[in-house]
Amino acid sequence: MNLQLFAQEKTEKATPRRRQKARERGQVFSSRELVSTLILLAGLIMIKIYGSNLLENTASFLKYVLIENLKRKDLSFDDLYEVLYSSTLLFIKLIVPIGIGTALIGIAANLAQVGFVFSLEPLSPRLERINPAEGFKRIFSKKGLVEFAKSVIKLTLIIYVFYNAFYELRETAAFMLEMTFGESIGYFLNLIFKVGLKTSIALLGFSIFDYAYQWYEYEKSLMMSKEDIKEEFKEVEGNPQIKSRIRQAQRQVLRRRMIHDVKKADVVITNPTHIAVALGYDASIHDAPVVLAKGMGFIAEKIKEMAEKEDIPIVENKPLAQTLYKSVEVGEVIPEKLYNAVAEILAYVYSLKGKRVSG
Numbered sequence: 001m002n003l004q005l006f007a008q009e010k011t012e013k014a015t016p017r018r019r020q021k022a023r024e025r026g027q028v029f030s031s032r033e034l035v036s037t038l039i040l041l042a043g044l045i046m047i048k049i050y051g052s053n054l055l056e057n058t059a060s061f062l063k064y065v066l067i068e069n070l071k072r073k074d075l076s077f078d079d080l081y082e083v084l085y086s087s088t089l090l091f092i093k094l095i096v097p098i099g100i101g102t103a104l105i106g107i108a109a110n111l112a113q114v115g116f117v118f119s120l121e122p123l124s125p126r127l128e129r130i131n132p133a134e135g136f137k138r139i140f141s142k143k144g145l146v147e148f149a150k151s152v153i154k155l156t157l158i159i160y161v162f163y164n165a166f167y168e169l170r171e172t173a174a175f176m177l178e179m180t181f182g183e184s185i186g187y188f189l190n191l192i193f194k195v196g197l198k199t200s201i202a203l204l205g206f207s208i209f210d211y212a213y214q215w216y217e218y219e220k221s222l223m224m225s226k227e228d229i230k231e232e233f234k235e236v237e238g239n240p241q242i243k244s245r246i247r248q249a250q251r252q253v254l255r256r257r258m259i260h261d262v263k264k265a266d267v268v269i270t271n272p273t274h275i276a277v278a279l280g281y282d283a284s285i286h287d288a289p290v291v292l293a294k295g296m297g298f299i300a301e302k303i304k305e306m307a308e309k310e311d312i313p314i315v316e317n318k319p320l321a322q323t324l325y326k327s328v329e330v331g332e333v334i335p336e337k338l339y340n341a342v343a344e345i346l347a348y349v350y351s352l353k354g355k356r357v358s359g
Contacts, residue, residue, distance in 0.1 A: 014222035
């Protein structure tokens with residue numbers, strides 16, 4: 001049994017990093033059906049609100065153009081300009097508010113689903129988009145069949161709503177004969193609004209199911225295998241082997257620098273064979289001696305070699321060497337409790353060199 005196949009199965013939920021990378025690529029969860037339905041519903045509501053005003057302004061405008069202007073034989077350029085100006089103004093007054101309102105609803109619906117996303121990757125050219133073979137694959141893929149089924153369901157809902165509207169119109173046709181022209185227009189407009197509203201409500205119910213399906217497909221597309229999670233962890237945290245080599249290189253650099261600093265030491269205190277601690281004292285910089293280098297085993301030998309090379313005294317003091325190694329880090333001054341012990345050693349060393357311990 002090939003266990004590698006199980007590691008490659010996408011059974012794990014997407015990590016936050018994978019979701020973020022998908023978002024940066026423009027791969028976000030959104031239901032276009034819900035957005036288009038909300039736009040249609042908002043447009044119908046706004047038309048209902050401004051409907052009477054729209055009809056009155058349109059009727060007044062047509063009366064002005066057809067009756068008061070076009071029947072005149074002496075139409076001048078200024079008259080035509082005024083008609084054009086009035087037409088434009090009427091269009092702006094009636095259509096633009098509805099257009100802006102529906103556009104704002106569409107933007108709000110998209111932002112509510114995905115937030116603000118800016119990515120040029122979906123616009124980047126791809127050869128598979130113009131490849132006929134890939135196009136046929138997309139058409140007859142699972143996604144293509146689902147989209148076809150959705151279209152059939154939407155068409156069925158719309159036909160059902162229109163059939164009911166036609167049935168209602170057939171029943172009221174006899175009463176329309178007794179209506180005035182204005183009443184007939186109002187009845188038809190009201191019927192159209194009711195059909196649009198019922199269609200929108202039916203599509204809204206369908207959009208809720210589409211929203212749930214799109215969410216399921218989106219989550220499924222982001223799922224990861226155990227191997228994917230391991231690779232992502234390596235990207236985020238770094239490859240453990242590479243990090244180990246980096247830390248090793250850093251330790252080697254610090255070690256070489258520490259061994260080099262032994263040249264500045266006044267004395268090296270040893271265990272005598274396992275531990276070596278190099279101390280330096282400069283009264284103008286520090287109030288107490290500083291540990292310039294320390295180490296065990298191989299490092300201790302390197303410290304002693306450098307001390308011998310630079311003619312730095314090496315003093316054997318097992319308890320002091322162990323205490324300094326365990327309690328003081330490189331670059332730190334020695335604690336006050338060790339002043340006397342270190343001062344005695346430095347006094348001895350300085351006496352050999354003809355120097356005097358300060359402080």
